[in-house]
Amino acid sequence: xxxxxxxxxxxxxxxxxxxxxxxxxxxxxxxxxxxxxxxxxxxxxxxxxxxxxxxxxxxxxxxxxxxxxxxxxxxxxxxxxxxxxxxxxxxxxxxxxxxxxxxxxxxxxxxxxxxxxxxxxxxxxxxxxxxxxxxxxxxxxxxxxxxxxxxxxxxxxxxxxxxxxxxxxxxxxxxxxxxxxxxxxxxxxxxxxxxxxxxxxxxxxxxxxxxxxxxxxxxxxxxxxxxxxxxxxxxxxxxxxxxxxxxxxxxxxxxxxxxxxxxxxxxxxxxxxxxxxxxxxxxxxxxxxxxxxxxxxxxxxxxxxxxxxxxxxxxxxxxxxxxxxxxxxxxxxxxxxxxxxxxxxxxxxxxxxxxxxxxxxxxxxxxxxxxxxxxxxxxxxxxxxxxxxxxxxxxxxxxxxxxxxxxxxxxxxxxxxxxxxxxxxxxxxxxxxxxxxxxxxxxxxxxxxxxxxxxxxxxxxxxxxxxxxxxxxxxxxxxxxxxxxxxxxxxxxxxxxxxxxxxxxxxxxxxxxxxxxxxxxxxxxxxxxxxxxxxxxxx
Numbered sequence: 001x002x003x004x005x006x007x008x009x010x011x012x013x014x015x016x017x018x019x020x021x022x023x024x025x026x027x028x029x030x031x032x033x034x035x036x037x038x039x040x041x042x043x044x045x046x047x048x049x050x051x052x053x054x055x056x057x058x059x060x061x062x063x064x065x066x067x068x069x070x071x072x073x074x075x076x077x078x079x080x081x082x083x084x085x086x087x088x089x090x091x092x093x094x095x096x097x098x099x100x101x102x103x104x105x106x107x108x109x110x111x112x113x114x115x116x117x118x119x120x121x122x123x124x125x126x127x128x129x130x131x132x133x134x135x136x137x138x139x140x141x142x143x144x145x146x147x148x149x150x151x152x153x154x155x156x157x158x159x160x161x162x163x164x165x166x167x168x169x170x171x172x173x174x175x176x177x178x179x180x181x182x183x184x185x186x187x188x189x190x191x192x193x194x195x196x197x198x199x200x201x202x203x204x205x206x207x208x209x210x211x212x213x214x215x216x217x218x219x220x221x222x223x224x225x226x227x228x229x230x231x232x233x234x235x236x237x238x239x240x241x242x243x244x245x246x247x248x249x250x251x252x253x254x255x256x257x258x259x260x261x262x263x264x265x266x267x268x269x270x271x272x273x274x275x276x277x278x279x280x281x282x283x284x285x286x287x288x289x290x291x292x293x294x295x296x297x298x299x300x301x302x303x304x305x306x307x308x309x310x311x312x313x314x315x316x317x318x319x320x321x322x323x324x325x326x327x328x329x330x331x332x333x334x335x336x337x338x339x340x341x342x343x344x345x346x347x348x349x350x351x352x353x354x355x356x357x358x359x360x361x362x363x364x365x366x367x368x369x370x371x372x373x374x375x376x377x378x379x380x381x382x383x384x385x386x387x388x389x390x391x392x393x394x395x396x397x398x399x400x401x402x403x404x405x406x407x408x409x410x411x412x413x414x415x416x417x418x419x420x421x422x423x424x425x426x427x428x429x430x431x432x433x434x435x436x437x438x439x440x441x442x443x444x445x446x447x448x449x450x451x452x453x454x455x456x457x458x459x460x461x462x463x464x465x466x467x468x469x470x471x472x473x474x475x476x477x478x479x480x481x482x483x484x485x486x487x488x489x490x491x492x493x494x495x496x497x498x499x500x501x502x503x504x505x506x507x508x509x510x511x512x513x514x515x516x517x518x519x520x521x522x523x524x525x526x527x528x529x530x531x532x533x534x535x536x537x538x539x
Contacts, residue, residue, distance in 0.1 A: 028095025032148025228518025
């Protein structure tokens with residue numbers, strides 16, 4: 001009977017999430033701050049994965065065909081999950097395949113919440129709180145509908161098991177290997193969320209009372225092992241920040257100081273700030289309601305997380321956000337991911353009356369914050385909107401932070417200039433060029449030139465590109481064109497077969513080596529002996 005009840009609860013929560021995501025499954029997403037960039041990345045990513053490249057880093061067709069170092073800087077793991085939409089809906093329109101992949105991320109977040117909470121609160125409470133977690137005001141209304149932040153949607157999948165494994169390791173019930181895996185996956189999914197999670201884990205650890213020495217050592221080993229496991233992504237990402245326009249993420253209207261809530265200044269996006277205010281108010285209202293009916297709830301780690309978030313997203317914490325490591329988080333209100341999890345943990349463990357009141361608060365908050373949801377059907381049938389979507393998809397313009405500083409244009413402007421351009425530019429009066437191979441990180445062409453000629457290759461210049469003449473022991477120097485930042489080289493007269501490659505960079509090799517070392521550390525951590533429960537300090 002318990003197994004049947006568990007399957008029924010899982011079925012109900014799955015149906016509820018799929019029902020809420022029905023417009024995504026039917027039309028695909030139609031609006032969102034980052035939607036056009038995310039879909040452009042999704043197309044390039046799925047194409048290259050389909051061609052056999054398991055972890056694409058350089059998107060060859062981004063920016064109108066000029067390429068981009070997108071997944072050197074950004075984690076690819078959420079796109080791996082979302083790319084399953086291509087397998088689940090073969091032959092469907094691209095937007096529908098993408099919407100299916102996004103729905104899968106939402107569903108995975110509900111399942112991960114359920115799996116984490118079921119041993120604590122039972123199957124039924126875990127199931128309906130999982131539905132609220134998947135469809136919460138920040139998760140569903142802001143991250144999915146308002147911002148379309150794909151990587152942060154992936155972070156929602158990993159936060160519940162991360163904190164669950166942290167609690168188990170702290171109590172001496174686990175070796176720390178599971179905690180290490182969750183931490184590594186979160187880093188490889190959304191680095192800003194991983195940075196915030198590290199802080200919240202420390203807050204919870206201190207507020208709950210330090211465990212015995214063995215548990216502290218296992219937690220520290222879990223953090224270290226997680227960092228090693230994630231090095232395959234983390235090391236190239238950190239190294240590439242110096243070679244890309246990563247400062248675009250924290251300058252101008254994206255400056256951290258402009259995005260506090262309730263700071264009395266005009267927000268760069270007043271509508272978004274209003275919706276975020278609703279979300280924070282809902283989380284605090286849930287906390288107040290639960291504590292009003294059970295004063296002991298103040299001492300719960302979930303309550304501490306909600307209160308800490310309220311401080312982090314307001315100007316009270318402005319001095320803290322000046323720390324260089326927190327600049328990478330970009331928006332202080334990203335911490336609402338954790339207050340949403342904390343509010344729902346309070347709801348799941350609260351008395352019946354408080355739980356029902358908290359449920360109502362969160363449902364109303366989601367409805368108020370989810371204005372874009374009501375537009376999906378209208379936009380899906382709007383021909384002008386669909387033409388604009390198709391045009392943006394053709395351009396595949398990426399974000400500025402994925403491009404090198406030698407590219408002087410905005411990615412959208414570069415994309416407009418490159419659409420329809422030849423792969424290798426050559427003055428017809430000086431000769432001709434035939435394309436032999438054109439793929440990610442490797443292009444080859446044959447040039448037949450009457451005199452030495454400058455050739456411009458339709459890929460952005462970036463440190464690491466190499467050019468050589470095949471059949472000869474001869475390399476050609478590369479440079480960036482001042483007008484577009486594309487690769488340029490001086491080809492010799494006569495017939496020559498030239499290949500340009502972007503081989504693995506040192507940071508990629510180091511990242512891969514550290515990840516292998518992390519796997520060995522994980523195995524050692526998994527085999528570590530855990531003291532018997534009676535020898536552990538309580539708490």
